[in-house]
Amino acid sequence: MKGLFYPRTQTGKASIVPPVPWHYSGELITLEYRTDPAAVRALLPPGFEPADEDPGAVAAIWADWQSCSDSFAEVLDPVRGQYKEMFFVVRCKFQGKAYSRCIYIWVDKEFAMLRGQHQGYPKKLGSIQMSRPAYVGKGGPRLAAGGRFGVTLAAFDRRLAQGTFTITGPAERPGFVNGLPMAHNRWMPAIETDGTDSLDEVVTMSGYDVELGRCFKGDFDLELFDSPVEELLAIAPREKIAGYWHEVGVSWKAGRTLWRKNLP
Amino acid sequence: MKGLFYPRTQTGKASIVPPVPWHYSGELITLEYRTDPAAVRALLPPGFEPADEDPGAVAAIWADWQSCSDSFAEVLDPVRGQYKEMFFVVRCKFQGKAYSRCIYIWVDKEFAMLRGQHQGYPKKLGSIQMSRPAYVGKGGPRLAAGGRFGVTLAAFDRRLAQGTFTITGPAERPGFVNGLPMAHNRWMPAIETDGTDSLDEVVTMSGYDVELGRCFKGDFDLELFDSPVEELLAIAPREKIAGYWHEVGVSWKAGRTLWRKNLP
Amino acid sequence: MKGLFYPRTQTGKASIVPPVPWHYSGELITLEYRTDPAAVRALLPPGFEPADEDPGAVAAIWADWQSCSDSFAEVLDPVRGQYKEMFFVVRCKFQGKAYSRCIYIWVDKEFAMLRGQHQGYPKKLGSIQMSRPAYVGKGGPRLAAGGRFGVTLAAFDRRLAQGTFTITGPAERPGFVNGLPMAHNRWMPAIETDGTDSLDEVVTMSGYDVELGRCFKGDFDLELFDSPVEELLAIAPREKIAGYWHEVGVSWKAGRTLWRKNLP
Amino acid sequence: MKGLFYPRTQTGKASIVPPVPWHYSGELITLEYRTDPAAVRALLPPGFEPADEDPGAVAAIWADWQSCSDSFAEVLDPVRGQYKEMFFVVRCKFQGKAYSRCIYIWVDKEFAMLRGQHQGYPKKLGSIQMSRPAYVGKGGPRLAAGGRFGVTLAAFDRRLAQGTFTITGPAERPGFVNGLPMAHNRWMPAIETDGTDSLDEVVTMSGYDVELGRCFKGDFDLELFDSPVEELLAIAPREKIAGYWHEVGVSWKAGRTLWRKNLP
Numbered sequence A, B, C, D: 001m002k003g004l005f006y007p008r009t010q011t012g013k014a015s016i017v018p019p020v021p022w023h024y025s026g027e028l029i030t031l032e033y034r035t036d037p038a039a040v041r042a043l044l045p046p047g048f049e050p051a052d053e054d055p056g057a058v059a060a061i062w063a064d065w066q067s068c069s070d071s072f073a074e075v076l077d078p079v080r081g082q083y084k085e086m087f088f089v090v091r092c093k094f095q096g097k098a099y100s101r102c103i104y105i106w107v108d109k110e111f112a113m114l115r116g117q118h119q120g121y122p123k124k125l126g127s128i129q130m131s132r133p134a135y136v137g138k139g140g141p142r143l144a145a146g147g148r149f150g151v152t153l154a155a156f157d158r159r160l161a162q163g164t165f166t167i168t169g170p171a172e173r174p175g176f177v178n179g180l181p182m183a184h185n186r187w188m189p190a191i192e193t194d195g196t197d198s199l200d201e202v203v204t205m206s207g208y209d210v211e212l213g214r215c216f217k218g219d220f221d222l223e224l225f226d227s228p229v230e231e232l233l234a235i236a237p238r239e240k241i242a243g244y245w246h247e248v249g250v251s252w253k254a255g256r257t258l259w260r261k262n263l264p
Helices: A037-041 A110-118 B037-041 B110-119 C037-041 C110-118 D037-041 D110-118
Strands: A022-034 A048-050 A057-069 A082-094 A097-107 A123-125 A127-130 A148-155 A158-170 A182-189 A197-205 A208-224 A239-252 A255-260 B022-034 B048-050 B057-069 B082-094 B097-107 B123-125 B127-130 B148-155 B158-170 B182-189 B197-205 B208-224 B239-252 B255-260 C022-034 C048-050 C057-069 C082-094 C097-107 C123-125 C127-130 C148-155 C158-170 C182-189 C197-205 C208-224 C239-252 C255-260 D022-034 D048-050 D057-069 D082-094 D097-107 D123-125 D127-130 D148-155 D158-170 D182-189 D197-205 D208-224 D239-252 D255-260
Touching (some): A022 A148, A022 A158, A037 A048, A057 A127, A082 A110, A097 A110, A110 A123, A110 B110, A182 B182, A197 B197, B022 B148, B022 B208, B037 B048, B057 B127, B082 B110, B082 B127, B097 B110, B097 B182, B110 B182, C022 C148, C022 C208, C037 C048, C057 C127, C097 C110, C097 C182, C110 D110, C158 C239, C182 D182, D022 D148, D022 D158, D037 D048, D097 D110
Parallel strands (some): A097 A123, C097 C123, D097 D123
Antiparallel strands (some): A022 A057, A022 A239, A048 A082, A057 A082, A082 A097, A148 A158, A158 A208, A158 C158, A182 A197, A197 A255, B022 B057, B057 B082, B148 B158, B158 B208, B158 D158, B182 B197, B197 B255, C022 C239, C057 C082, C127 C148, C158 C208, C197 C255, C208 C239, D022 D057, D022 D239, D048 D082, D057 D082, D082 D097, D127 D148, D148 D158, D158 D208, D208 D239
């Protein structure tokens, strides 16, 4: 039976995600700020510790991706390759080593949800919106000092986050919070649904063939809102660090298991 | 850390699915037919065998659900509880016992995707459409002989299935293909993405407090279409059995592991 | 050239709406309350006066419709016939006669927008959600005393309204605010976009073959929220009147022009 | 009462479209081909004649827009400004003068539908997809020879069009079919719905402050599909002319009435 996830078939054609490698080209807006370090610590599972430095640092990231498999078929049928995502990243330590870690994430396509689950990203669906650079006309911001971008997130018909970002000048690199290898948990509760897990792993991963494109820094504001099924107010900004508009090209094919619970 | 799936937090409030039990009330249209038994067999993973009787029998099922947790909060915020789904079910044998098995399934909400993953349903997102009974006016079919319903399925901007169902009279029960406990695989590929699985299980489950409501049988037609990412033509109808409109109320809290691969 | 609206073609097949008559079957939740009468008056164009009695009465209505043309093709392809809508109705006087009038309305399908424009309903798109009655299971409310329904409205990723309705008992009819013939304006600004209109009409209409089905009254609560592109706070409830769950079947084929501005 | 279209209020805040001027920045893929000239002629209303030259020429255009009003608020809340559209344009003559004319068009936001109606574009809603240029990574095509883009259109869960475009080199301008001032009909059927119109106009318009940005030409293929509510097969390509990827910045504030039926 072929197919990374499901459904598995003789050919794998119907699988919800194509085989690796996966290739990504995207435009991102990254807003880095400090929240209550205790709120970050409270989101780290057993085995994880806060980052040694700046343990309350958070990156709120909006991304507009095009993605594809090695067949590149998705580039020509863009409904199967384009998606937007919004995610919050913190830093942490596991087994004495520093990692980045995604604590919350929303995407707007199902294939992106499943690829993310494979990688331990806790993906939900949402409505992710962000201004794009414009090269002509007045309908969008320029990639230059003064260019002003808007970002919003919503789920279940409630707005969860909104912000603006204004370019002040070029930057070397888009912040530091999301710059380490990721350390994520992958959990699958036992079908007995008795509080035990059938799968309980910590995994790490990085992309390869990373291309950092144009990069600009700037000022921002960011508001987070409440919802009956979210906990964003707990990680609200206390102090702004910096914002970035930047491009990323990256490919992904595998990660590495750091830890796995001995299952009976 | 609380939360069945992810994200896990101190409170569990942000988890993508609420705690069990889950309660469901739905209206379904079930179209039973026979396809090539070899096509069904080809979709059964190692360890599974075809059903002893009528091994080419398939149920194509459209369902319009309302669902909720024990808090019933989702009933009052229906965007978090209502969803539609379309699924194909066959029968099979595992460890000598007969089961029903979902081979393909689409839903239109993310919480339903994740609850389904927990249960081993290979859920994708799609656009699922079905006529509802009307009690006044000419805008919909009556729940009576001659009442005619339409059903469609689409994903990635392509229509995948469409059919019609016409009531001929009352029925005792809605067919036989989806009537057994389910036997599903739960796979999680290893993060090494090397063709091995971190989780490889066969699970079974049934609902409880099942209430079968109104039930009607009738004639139907059904067309399946091709897509670059589906394999529905392989299970196209060769012979129709019968169609049903029916109601189901059911709750779910746990399943049982039938088999788990020894992991290193 | 055939086609009620556009595009007009030799056959009319591609027209955004099919020819009249249009048939509707729906389930509605109507929440009647009183707001500041001055807020209602402020929404009446020149030529209109407030209702003589209870001029601050408002009906906030959620509706889940199935609709079709005389071909009934849309019943069998439900993506072309089903839609939800939420609208606010007040009463008013025009040329000395009492009318109902829709002041704000959202739907979730484009064909419903255009049919509404024809009738002078100021239709926008939104996400309209409402609980449906359940006949089995715990996933939805029963059509009986104690049955509790939720209703919500959102647009542009912001929640605009939410409420609950609890049945207390059967009712004869679903309130009074939306019970009169409608009086609506139909405006088309001149392409010169200089503040003048190419079309400026007041029209009235009623459906025919009205079937009132099951009807229940009850208690409710309702909250309205702000948005940069809405003005709902101005018509917030000051005093509740009553809520209703009810069914309507109706057909529509024509209205009547009450007034038309003499155009040069 | 303020508000270009509806709802009209004391402030105009709730109007479905903001006041003019409207500003647009977009990326477009234009595929020009020849169809049966009789099919184009059949879509021209009374008073229009086919173009003198190349009367079967059609432009199939995909556009990814950011748009805003003079407040630029929509740039910072992009769900209110971004939209995609797909449209077919032909050329024609009216009152002896040559014009471009949109014969079919789909957008994915309601504010774009209404702005289009004002301008006489026969806008429906659909799912419009197109590859975007990528500047890093393998997830999208480069703006250079060999860059290959995909475009698709769907409505009512059916795919209506799909194509690919491959850049061969830079171009001076993006074809000729959509290059003239537009001539559109604006119709509003009488509420009596008796086959007469309350509004029957021919209008023309052009944008101002047009900025043509980067422009590339190339090869393409294009397939059109059938639907119960479309007539695209009638205008299928017989001969390809050329394809283009190009940028446009433009503002719009007014058009001009060319003809209006004397209304009683």
